[in-house]
Amino acid sequence: MSATMAARPTLAVFVSSHGFGHASRSCAVLEQLCDLEPRVQIELFTRIPEWFFASLGQHLHFHELDCDLGLVQTDAFEVDFRATLSRLSDRLPFRPDLIQNLAQRVSALGCHAVLCDIAPLGLAVAEAARLPSVLVENFTWDWIYNGLAQQAPALKDYAKLLQPHFMGADIHIQTEPVCLPVRGTHRLGPIARTFRSSVSKTRDTLSIASTDPLVFISMGGTRVGFLFLDQLKTRFPEIRFAVSGASEVTETDRNLTLLPVRCPLHHPDLVRAADLVIGKAGYSTIAEVHAAGTPFGCFIRADYPEMGPLVEFIEREIPGKMLAPEQFADGTWLDELPELLAMQSVSRPSVSAAAECAALVRTSFLSRG
Structure with a gap:
């Protein structure tokens, strides 16, 4: 382990801003990571508001970045396919200058690895920066786009562009409910933020x-x-x-x-x-x-x-x-x-998939110094 990493391990994190689900899962994992590794510095890239991650406290360095489109929706249920295709055409394939600038940025910040909650831009940045990458997902956008190609056939082209990024992650973690099980991944239960009040x-x-x-x-x-x-x-x-x-x-x-x-x-x-x-x-x-x-x-x-x-x-x-x-x-x-x-609540053992995921992330990027 290098002297720099021993002083303060630093993790770049790219989180999709398509809804709060990815941010919630990432926040749950990062909270646990901060408990496991109190020295950790988190360089967070997302367009989710900074207040959502306030629980990370002094560990967090926030960078507002539109790092993932996903789908354009008119409301909570409906996809605007025309707007989605238009905006994807502006983003994909990723511009080489954007990737290089971000790769230089995460390197300058002293990052030792890149964690992505389905934001493929982060995976491309990790490859360009020659940093290990960790993908956390229950679906990936190439799978979603292929599934929606009947409504918008051009989505298949964007699925092909994104698939190599998702397949190239060094550490691949899937969390239930998993949409497409992939061999060789780490399979964990549902990840939720911990309760704070009774x-x-x-x-x-x-x-x-x-x-x-x-x-x-x-x-x-x-x-x-x-x-x-x-x-x-x-x-x-x-x-x-x-x-x-x-x-x-x-x-x-x-x-x-x-x-x-x-x-x-x-x-x-x-x-x-x-x-x-x-x-x-x-x-x-x-x-x-x-x-x-x-x-x-x-x-x-x-x-x-x-x-x-x-x-x-x-x-x-x-x-x-x-x-x-x-x-x-x-x-x-x-x-x-x-x-x-009239439905009855159920009780189940307290098992923290977030803690399991954090332990995997910690081991993965700290062991590569």
Whole structure:
């Protein structure tokens, strides 16, 4: 091990800003890595807001960078294929000057390895900088693009451009629910951020009694319209609802607690404090309800490639019920609320896949000095 690395091991991290799921998983791993290696410096490249990673404290050096497009969406459920193809044509193949500039940057920062949560740009940068790379994923964009090629055939061309980057990672970690198992990878369970507050403390903060039924509604950081809020007040006055992203500030309106996306309450704690979670079937919410054992009413996009493996995992591991996206906008999912609330929570052993992943990352990049 070099003297420089012994002084302060440094990790470059490139995180997709397509939703909060990749950021949540990366943050969970990095929190554990900071516990395992208190000297670590994290050079984070992403367009996810810096506040999302505040738990990393002094370990974090933030670089705002649009490092991954993924897909352009018009809302939480719909893909804008024309806009996606237009923006991909501006990005791919990666510009050599962009790759070289970023490679020089991570080298100048003293990075010893590059971790990527499905951002292929980071993998290209690692190769150019001759640094070991770690890929963490439950799907990769080449797989998604191939799965959507029937709607937009040109996506196949971009899948071919990206596949070598994903296949070239030195360390490949797959986390459940895995969409396409790959031989020779490290296979781990769902990765969620750790809980910070007890159920009673979280409910006390919300001024919700332990005996009151609580439904937590979250679309995973996506800004959407909640057109059914009035129905929650008139049809279910005996039920408390906490709604993430429904307000710019925390406010109470009868039986509703409206929360901002940047909420002082930790999202996993809200998941655990609830009797039922309602939301989009996205990675981070699935990982959190799995860890908490909270029943999940989830909206699924039937035509999206990731949905099949996600639904299979939910049906096997989580007390849940699938809901159609159109039921969200018009509020017809509320007709099923009594049935959803009747589902029972489950308890499971506390196993930290995030800690396992952090240990793999630590061993991988510290052993290469």
